[in-house]
Amino acid sequence: MIRLFGILTGLFFAVAVLWSFGNGAFVAATEGMGEETAEKVFYEHPEKLELPSDGIFGTFDVAQLQRGYQVYKEVCAACHSLKFVAIRDLAQLGYDEGQIKAEAASFQVPGIDPNTGEATTRPGLPTDYFPSPYANTVMAAAANNNAIPPDLSLITKARDDGTAYVHSLLTGYSSPPAELTQQFPNFSTPPGLNFNRYFPNLNIAMAPPLAADGQVTYAPGNPDPTIDQMATDVAAFLTWTAEPTLVKRRQAGFAVLGFVLFATILAYFAKQQVWAAVKPKKAAKAKD
Amino acid sequence: MSFPWAREYQPTNGLMKFLDERLPLPRLIHGAIGAGYPVPRNLSYMWNFGVLAGFCLVMQIITGVVLAMHYAPNALVAFATTEHIMRDVNWGWLMRYAHANGASFFFVVVYLHIFRGFFYSSYKAPREMIWLPGVVIFLLMMATAFMGYVLPWGQMSFWGAKVITGLFGAIPLVGEPIQVWLLGGFAPDNAALNRFFSLHFLLPFVIAGVVILHIWALHIPGSSNPTGVEIKTEADTLPFHPYYTAKDGFGLGVFLLLFLAFVFFMPNALGHPDNYIEANPLSTPALIVPEWYFYPFYAILRAFTIDFFFIPAKLMGVLAMFAAILVWFFLPWLDKSPVRSGHYRPLFRIFFWILMVDMAALFWLGGTHAEEPYIMFSQLTTAYYFLHFLVILPIVSSIEKPKPLPYSITESVLGSDKDASPAIPAAAN
Numbered sequence A: 001m002i003r004l005f006g007i008l009t010g011l012f013f014a015v016a017v018l019w020s021f022g023n024g025a026f027v028a029a030t031e032g033m034g035e036e037t038a039e040k041v042f043y044e045h046p047e048k049l050e051l052p053s054d055g056i057f058g059t060f061d062v063a064q065l066q067r068g069y070q071v072y073k074e075v076c077a078a079c080h081s082l083k084f085v086a087i088r089d090l091a092q093l094g095y096d097e098g099q100i101k102a103e104a105a106s107f108q109v110p111g112i113d114p115n116t117g118e119a120t121t122r123p124g125l126p127t128d129y130f131p132s133p134y135a136n137t138v139m140a141a142a143a144n145n146n147a148i149p150p151d152l153s154l155i156t157k158a159r160d161d162g163t164a165y166v167h168s169l170l171t172g173y174s175s176p177p178a179e180l181t182q183q184f185p186n187f188s189t190p191p192g193l194n195f196n197r198y199f200p201n202l203n204i205a206m207a208p209p210l211a212a213d214g215q216v217t218y219a220p221g222n223p224d225p226t227i228d229q230m231a232t233d234v235a236a237f238l239t240w241t242a243e244p245t246l247v248k249r250r251q252a253g254f255a256v257l258g259f260v261l262f263a264t265i266l267a268y269f270a271k272q273q274v275w276a277a278v279k280p281k282k283a284a285k286a287k288d
Numbered sequence B: 001m002s003f004p005w006a007r008e009y010q011p012t013n014g015l016m017k018f019l020d021e022r023l024p025l026p027r028l029i030h031g032a033i034g035a036g037y038p039v040p041r042n043l044s045y046m047w048n049f050g051v052l053a054g055f056c057l058v059m060q061i062i063t064g065v066v067l068a069m070h071y072a073p074n075a076l077v078a079f080a081t082t083e084h085i086m087r088d089v090n091w092g093w094l095m096r097y098a099h100a101n102g103a104s105f106f107f108v109v110v111y112l113h114i115f116r117g118f119f120y121s122s123y124k125a126p127r128e129m130i131w132l133p134g135v136v137i138f139l140l141m142m143a144t145a146f147m148g149y150v151l152p153w154g155q156m157s158f159w160g161a162k163v164i165t166g167l168f169g170a171i172p173l174v175g176e177p178i179q180v181w182l183l184g185g186f187a188p189d190n191a192a193l194n195r196f197f198s199l200h201f202l203l204p205f206v207i208a209g210v211v212i213l214h215i216w217a218l219h220i221p222g223s224s225n226p227t228g229v230e231i232k233t234e235a236d237t238l239p240f241h242p243y244y245t246a247k248d249g250f251g252l253g254v255f256l257l258l259f260l261a262f263v264f265f266m267p268n269a270l271g272h273p274d275n276y277i278e279a280n281p282l283s284t285p286a287l288i289v290p291e292w293y294f295y296p297f298y299a300i301l302r303a304f305t306i307d308f309f310f311i312p313a314k315l316m317g318v319l320a321m322f323a324a325i326l327v328w329f330f331l332p333w334l335d336k337s338p339v340r341s342g343h344y345r346p347l348f349r350i351f352f353w354i355l356m357v358d359m360a361a362l363f364w365l366g367g368t369h370a371e372e373p374y375i376m377f378s379q380l381t382t383a384y385y386f387l388h389f390l391v392i393l394p395i396v397s398s399i400e401k402p403k404p405l406p407y408s409i410t411e412s413v414l415g416s417d418k419d420a421s422p423a424i425p426a427a428a429n
Helices: A002-031 A038-042 A062-074 A087-093 A097-105 A137-143 A162-171 A178-183 A227-242 A246-276 B014-022 B025-033 B045-070 B078-087 B092-119 B128-150 B155-170 B175-183 B190-218 B240-265 B292-303 B313-334 B346-365 B374-399 B409-414
Strands: A108-112 A119-123 B038-040 B237-239
Touching: A002 B313, A002 B374, A038 A178, A062 A087, A062 A227, A087 A097, A162 A227, A246 B092, A246 B240, B014 B025, B025 B240, B038 B240, B045 B078, B045 B092, B045 B190, B045 B240, B078 B092, B092 B128, B092 B240, B092 B292, B092 B346, B128 B155, B128 B190, B128 B292, B128 B313, B155 B175, B155 B190, B155 B313, B175 B190, B237 B240, B292 B313, B292 B346, B292 B374, B313 B374, B346 B374
Parallel strands: none
Antiparallel strands: A108 A119, B038 B237
8 A cells, every 4th residue: 555655656756857857858859958158158267276285285385475465455455355364364474473563553443532432443453353445335335336345355265266266367357259259249348347257257347456567566586576476476365364274274184194094004903803703714705 | 682692781890780780871881882782793884884973973063062162143243253263263173174074974974874774675674663763863964954054154054044945935825924934034034043053053962862762773673784684593693892893993994084084185175165155145146056965855856847737846846855855764665575685686776776876866966057958867867766766666676586595694604504603702702
């Protein structure tokens, strides 16, 4: 009885889903598999980017992180916040206490006037987080043609292949290629938007932030600040902001995995020894 | 214990005697994992996953309790406190990555445990009451994992919660009031986050309770085994300790190596990048998907694209998704073959492997964009899923001619049952 009921139920679900399938197959056969769009054909996955922090043995290049920080501060910070990173975290970039205090003091952060209690600003302290360029999202939207610049603290983890994405996006501005306009005559980049083949819908609100080589002046002894170099450095910096514990995590991983590997080998021999007495003497196993 | 050959617990010193008469905890341990629990001697590594699942549950509770000390279930700060754990809490990143990947590995282990049960028909008499609480555990795990994924309050948390609670909206007449009641509002917000946190903290302990039932029921008939032949004599068994503690110890080591490789070297590989974007009700992600371990059921949900007569497509999808798990409850009565092990069931074995390929396809399809040809693939695989459990299994189990079974477990291990008994060394007592 229960099996008869089961068979009927099974047939019910199978027929219902095959009904959907038949319908979909009919639509696919008569109208094709869905339209090609400019985004589907011309969007590109970020180009591979090699950084010292790649791979399981990778570590951050402190000089590169400092350059990336400089690019963030002089270019990105005009619109993008970095709200989960504290100024004290710069210690990991090789700055000493005095430098961090001075760096913190160079920012104005929201504060309270101790005499009147009114809202005011004060110089930052190392314990402060990086101040946001806008007081709130309404202001951010108003200043940016309604596109709110995303916070950059986690951007390299919040995008597929994020580190490469940041680099590709920053260097991927161009005019729409000729093949695109041929294949999709209706495709256009509305005023206020910019064509970028690494952005999912190809039109991004952000104007090219790195417009020219040498836009940021690096300290002597560093590579030339080409657009590509600046984009690489800021991608490295944002990889660090997204996960400051990256290197520590891998170091801990080697120690832990090494120990567990050792323990597993011991466990294997312990198991062999325990089982030795009861294992079949000959391989006379009757299997299958 | 109900095994006639199980060794009675004998307290060896005064303290243990004292305890045994008043609170027989040592006796419980002896009966659960000691010489009081004789286990078939031929268990393969497929029998490791129960212990591993138990390990995962304990690990999730420990890391979860620590995370709860630093997390705040408030929509304004939930995302920020998660980042606080990652950045400022000592070893917080380890706790969070271990918890997030621990959930994934818990499901890996439990899926393997369940598929082992499919192949060896572990659900059959006299083990139905092990299987049924087992399915309950799986359902509770799904609820717990779903609510846990909402807590970081990222984009996928928010939109996943919206989609899944939206399923209740498909119920005719009362659907929308139920949805509003469950969420405490019209969309996921602070009320939903708070209750999800509360339930996410509670449910693991409910799971632990059902696990006790699961193990209690296991200890009545004892473990199944790869031949599916029941224990005949003591020679067919080995005491759980030291034999299976040693074997499980090695299995645990291999499990930890894989798990920790993910935690330390690719902790975000099983997650979705969108969940590192703070929840924003005004911005819908391009692709809303649950965690990977829900993909098969998500694929089934999405496979129903048009109304089936008077049943709306959405309701049909929801019914099918729940039915896909509920059908497991009926397995002991759908599969009537007297033979348990798939090794001796030539026809069943073929369909079992087709089911595994079908499941693999559903795992893949649940994560794809809802567009052709993926929808058509998921419709075919969904059809097979239901046909397998509800049509093929009952029919195969009645028409199949099984291969001859070995006389006993000992025979299958040693080739003959004669010289088995002396092989048990005295040290095992």
